[in-house]
Amino acid sequence: MSDDSPKSPAGKGKRPHESSEESPRSVDGVDEVIREQDKYLPVANVLRIMKKALPANAKIAKDAKETMQLCVSEFISFITCEAGLKCMKEKRKTINGDDVLVAIATFGFEDYIEPLRLYLLKYREVSKQGFAQGMDYSNSMVPQQGFPQGMDYPNASVRKLLPVTF
Amino acid sequence: MRQAGTYSSMLAGGMSGRTGPHSLPLARIKRIMKQSSEEVKMISGEAPIIFSKACELFIEELARRAWAAALRGKRRTLLREDVAAAIANTDLFDFLLHVVQNK
Numbered sequence: 001m002s003d004d005s006p007k008s009p010a011g012k013g014k015r016p017h018e019s020s021e022e023s024p025r026s027v028d029g030v031d032e033v034i035r036e037q038d039k040y041l042p043v044a045n046v047l048r049i050m051k052k053a054l055p056a057n058a059k060i061a062k063d064a065k066e067t068m069q070l071c072v073s074e075f076i077s078f079i080t081c082e083a084g085l086k087c088m089k090e091k092r093k094t095i096n097g098d099d100v101l102v103a104i105a106t107f108g109f110e111d112y113i114e115p116l117r118l119y120l121l122k123y124r125e126v127s128k129q130g131f132a133q134g135m136d137y138s139n140s141m142v143p144q145q146g147f148p149q150g151m152d153y154p155n156a157s158v159r160k161l162l163p164v165t166f
Numbered sequence: 167m168r169q170a171g172t173y174s175s176m177l178a179g180g181m182s183g184r185t186g187p188h189s190l191p192l193a194r195i196k197r198i199m200k201q202s203s204e205e206v207k208m209i210s211g212e213a214p215i216i217f218s219k220a221c222e223l224f225i226e227e228l229a230r231r232a233w234a235a236a237l238r239g240k241r242r243t244l245l246r247e248d249v250a251a252a253i254a255n256t257d258l259f260d261f262l263l264h265v266v267q268n269k
Contacts, residue, residue: 054244078202078261080206
């Protein structure tokens with residue numbers, strides 16, 4: 001394993017659910033406050049995904065949920081660091097999708113690559129067309145937040161599908 | 167392996183409809199990526215999208231393995247120690263050892 005272990009977003013003693021706390025961090029001499037809640041993915045989302053993988057009668061303790069939040073953030077950091085190193089070596093400034101995929105494969109998550117490629121392919125198709133033909137999205141009223149900028153939907157009844165803002 | 171959720175969740179707005187087609191918030195993913203190191207400055211649009219799916223796969227795998235540990239302990243409640251056991255038992259998750267070893 002590489003020695004360049006990513007800085008853990010967890011911090012000792014800080015729990016993901018304590019979202020009201022802030023931890024100051026100095027970046028180039030400028031103090032940047034990173035809220036605890038920004039270091040982790042929302043527990044509701046994480047929980048929903050966990051439940052998909054478990055039987056209906058499974059219960060999940062609070063500290064198991066929090067540990068999972070920590071682990072996911074660590075996963076993201078770990079892969080991102082590796083992807084970033086690759087960019088640096090190749091003298092590129094932007095981490096792109098392929099960098100992420102390569103890093104994921106490099107660290108042994110090869111089983112994820114195929115589903116990820118498929119997902120990315122579908123995403124690209126959907127964003128080109130605006131909507132996919134033949135897909136059932138009859139209950140897909142996507143709420144207003146996070147819509148693509150600069151995409152015109154001349155027909156008001158066309159469902160907006162993509163989230164987007166980065 | 168259940169694939170049915172992939173496109174319907176992407177196109178149908180997700181299970182709750184509140185996070186949009188991707189089940190994990192992309193802006194938050196991007197922020198976590200940026201926090202991973204000082205060198206990470208620019209991130210393409212597709213990277214958080216890939217992570218939203220990769221994290222889903224990751225969570226599912228870790229949850230399943232942790233559940234196996236709970237069953238070995240004859241419990242139907244997933245505990246932190248089950249997640250720790252799953253991490254200890256899986257070489258792939260060695261990078262997470264420090265997460266569960268701290269108190």
